[in-house]
Amino acid sequence: MEKSLESEWIRKRARRLGFELCGVAPAEKFPELDGFADWLARGYGGEMRYLGDARRADLQSVLPGAKSVIVCALNYNTPLPHSTQAFAEGAENEPRGWISRYAWGQDYHAVIGAKLEELCGALRERFAAPFETRWYVDTGPVHERALAHHAGLGWIGKNTLLLNEEVGSYFFLGVILTTLELAPSLEGEAPPPDLCGNCRLCLDACPTGALTEAYVMDARRCISYLTIELRGAIPEELRAPMGRHVFGCDICQDVCPYNRRAPVDALPAFAPRSWPKKSLPAAAPDESLFLPRLEWLASLSEEEFRELFRGSPIRRSKWRGLLRNVGNALGNAGAQADEETRARIRARLEMLAQSGEELVADSARWALGRLGDMSS
Ligand code: SF4
Ligand code: SF4
Known part of the structure; x- marks a missing residue:
């Protein structure tokens, strides 16, 4: 043939x-x-x-x-909405975080x-x-x-x-x-041209300055790296710009014009994992990985983390890494929370600050400091 x-x-x-x-x-x-x-x-x-x-x-x-x-x-x-569209404006009484679309x-x-x-x-x-x-x-x-x-x-x-x-x-x-010798798809043709043109929406939208110039990303500043790959503490100067991201980041994709009409026919396997109320402890609300409640994530024990995220990409951050990220996000969410919610966030962060995991305790202490700044 x-x-x-x-x-x-x-x-x-x-x-x-x-x-x-x-x-x-x-x-x-x-x-x-x-x-x-x-x-x-x-x-x-x-x-x-x-x-x-x-x-x-x-x-x-x-x-x-x-x-x-x-x-x-x-x-x-x-x-489902992009990260750039999903967060409600104004005060929130249920602070929520963002998990990258690919990991739902x-x-x-x-x-x-x-x-x-x-x-x-x-x-x-x-x-x-x-x-x-x-x-x-x-x-x-x-x-x-x-x-x-x-x-x-x-x-x-x-x-x-x-x-x-x-x-x-x-x-x-x-x-x-x-080792099969197959005909290349581009036989005799140049690879597809760069259609970015004068656009620079992704560079301008990156909250941590990870896209240091067009086509160059410093992973050490990228929220995906910081929330998933980095095992140690997140550099302090990047914690506030990271906002509510608890696992990965989609911003530079969400703002890209080529994703405005991107097909939405992913396999059901990639739809957000969710847990109906009846599968969780009494009185828990339904939970989902699309805009998950930060206070729910912050309450997870290591055992619950292992159980709930079996077969999920979230496992990669490990429990302590996820809680580090959640502490950070809770501190940032406090900026938009009403007084009552902020008090609840503070109580949760005080518990995390007692964690035997220094990574988690450090992020909670930083977040408490951020809330302290807010009320002063
Ligand atoms: S994934 Fe987020 S942090 Fe990383 S380069 Fe894109 S916008 Fe910046
Ligand atoms: S937003 Fe998309 S089209 Fe625009 S520069 Fe970035 S990658 Fe290219």
Whole structure:
């Protein structure tokens, strides 16, 4: 069969598995990889030492004999408001936090991994000659966004994410490296052009100044890194600008014009996890990961955290990390709370300040200091 027909067959197969986009890139070194080494050398990767894995520089060291990379994108956009629209104006008596859209439902690693495994199985049925495959979702020593760009899925925007003109950026990327020689999706064509133009909405909206310039993000200032990857205390000067974010941040995607009409047909697995009242202790209200109540999150024991977030991406921050973030967010929420709510927040923070976990106690003390400032 003609190689280009093979690639088209793969694309259709991926679509049947629910992937919004799919393309094939040659397993080559792309110029973006040089920029990545420079980014790391500037320390912008913070404590994410795994990003320095030397295999990232060469796909051949990840899968010897690799000839092609199949890149797939799976939508996680559910029809609920953006972070930039979701918070009520004025005083609140139920302060709420923000969890990144991608983390509302099931752990995407498992959901996409199962689909990529299925696609690999389909390849094995289709191609008789022996070949190897290796797939990754986010955790492998590969530069998914650069590969996606060279597979024709979109361009890397000023917010450093992969953008597609039709689909926006609310999607996960998964890649399959293979020793099969497949026709690249862009055979003879240039990768998709950069359509950011003069726009700089993401740069202006980033509350912590993490987008230091167009196309450059200092992860050490990014709320996603600070709330999920960072294990220690959050630098004090960033705690107030972080607002109510307790896990991840969507702001630079939520303001992007290409996400205004992004399709909202994510799998039910990515809809916000919720707990009906009857599954929680008596008198508890229904709880959800879409705009979760901060006081509820602050009340979780380590055991409850483990139980409630089984199979959820939230597990990555660990209990102490989530409570650190929640303490921070409660301090910031106090700024918009009425007197009665502020008193309740203060009582909750005083409990957190007694925590045996210094990380949690430190964030609660900082938040109490912020509330103190408010009443003085
Ligand atoms: S995710 Fe949030 S903090 Fe990070 S660069 Fe985007 S807007 Fe800034
Ligand atoms: S907000 Fe504007 S500049 Fe930023 S990624 Fe989107 S289109 Fe590009």
